[in-house]
Amino acid sequence: MKKTVFLLLLTLFSGMIATNAQKPLKRPLHYVDADSVFYMSKDFTNFRLFPLFVDKDAEFRRPQADKNRFKARQKRWQEKILPTVNIVGGAGDEVGEAQAFGAASAIFEAADLFLHTADAHYMNIVERALYNAVPETFFGLSTVIDRRVAATAMLVASCCTYATDKQGIYVNLYSNSYAHIATKDFDVRIDQVTNMPFLAQVKFRFGGIDAKGQTLTMRFRIPEWVTTDMPLYVNGHDTPYEIINGYAVVKRTWKTNDEVYFILPIDPHFEEHGDSLIMRSGPMLYTFDTLPADAVPEEIVSSEEDEQSQMFFYDVRFSTTAEEKVYTAKPYLLSTDNKRQLWVRKKH
Structure with a gap:
């Protein structure tokens, strides 16, 4: 099987997706601080605590939006990182080579570049690594160095779940969690109730909003592996949405106890x-x-x-x-x- 050729084609296609939205935003996005997101799961989908169980000395590295370095980092992504990213989010042969360093490089760069672009392509790469290459390093017979690198990569990814701009919130990763998201423009609490990636249902419940309500633009990432329509329900009603840069976009005045619900197609x-x-x-x-x-x-x-x-x-x-x-x-x-x-x- 000509696996190398097909991976190259897949990489080129992914690269075209990224290139189409590579003009930097006028104002970079901001990630919701990792300390403001509490993961409820007890397995590897607890991106904040699980890596510290693996290696208590893993170091947190906060993603950075550096406008002066954007072009250089974009070039590095297109020429150095993206061509090496494999189907599990690491690098090299997926079953014959260690994946930790490749996965970490992809996560670090993708997390930074997303802040400049709001392009779901980067979060798709982060998700790919988080559910495959990174935990494989944890559960496998990896070296101490590989495990520390993978643990650090997961800690970095823990701050990518939500991002904000003046208009609202980007939901990047689906994991059972609670978040208090406070900016100069809005203050809201979000319960994300899900057992992804094992079960398909995802529900968001809004809270902490006063009686007047809060007008927000919510963007829910449509994962790269979703190839069919994804109905989205607000308070039980099938709600139309616009797709922008790989996100289902819903703008409305939200109130406490409002709910968003959708099912991701995870059938094997x-x-x-x-x-x-x-x-x-x-x-x-x-x-x-x-x-x-x-x-x-x-x-x-x-x-x-x-x-x-x-x-x-x-x-x-x-x-x-x-x-x-x-x-x-x-x-x-x-x-x-x-x-x-x-x-x-x-x-x-």
């Missing part, structure tokens, strides 16, 4: 990349033990939740020239054996 499926396939469920990618060279996936036949990790494993029926056989797909972040296989043969 195979996705084409040139002559190859990958299996994904939302942002999470899946691997198999080494398959026969002529094995082609036919059907995802069953799923089972692992009691220890609370993640889903899937049984997939493959056909070969000799037989049909079921193989188990497990999350990339839990599959640390070099014999694992991410890329799968496509039926011709």
Whole structure:
């Protein structure tokens, strides 16, 4: 399989998306301080605490918006970072090489550049690394240095969940959390209720708003893996939205107890990349033990939740020239054996 060629095509396509929105904003965005966002989850989706369990000496690095360096950093992204980012958000061979340093570089640069562009492309890269390359480093047999780099990268990403401008709020990452977002222009509290990336529902509940209400432009990132329409409901009503730079944009006067609800399409499926396939469920990618060279996936036949990790494993029926056989797909972040296989043969 010509994996390198297909990754290059994917990278070029991603690069075109980024290039289309690369004029810097007149005023950079601001991230909501990481100390103002409280993650409710107890697993690796707690971007603030989990990395400190991995390495208590991991250092927090606050993303910076430096207008004087924007062009240089944009050039570095296009020429040095983006061409090396792989499908799991790291760099190099996804199953044969350590991913921590590549993932950290992508997260650091993407987090900074997003402040100048408000382009969802950068947060898509952050999400890709957060749910694949970074936790794989935590759960695998990685070096102390790799684990510290990955932990630092997750700490940096913890401040990317929300960003603000004068008009409102960007929702960049979906994780069970509570946030108090206070700026010179507005003051609001947001409960984000979700079990992403394991379950599809996402709900936002607004609070702390006085009786007059608060006019805000809310932007909800549409992840790169969403390829169908995503209905969005405000207080139970299907609400139209505009898509700008990869965000579903809703402007209205919000009141305490208002709710936004949508379902992200995380049903497991195979996705084409040139002559190859990958299996994904939302942002999470899946691997198999080494398959026969002529094995082609036919059907995802069953799923089972692992009691220890609370993640889903899937049984997939493959056909070969000799037989049909079921193989188990497990999350990339839990599959640390070099014999694992991410890329799968496509039926011709």
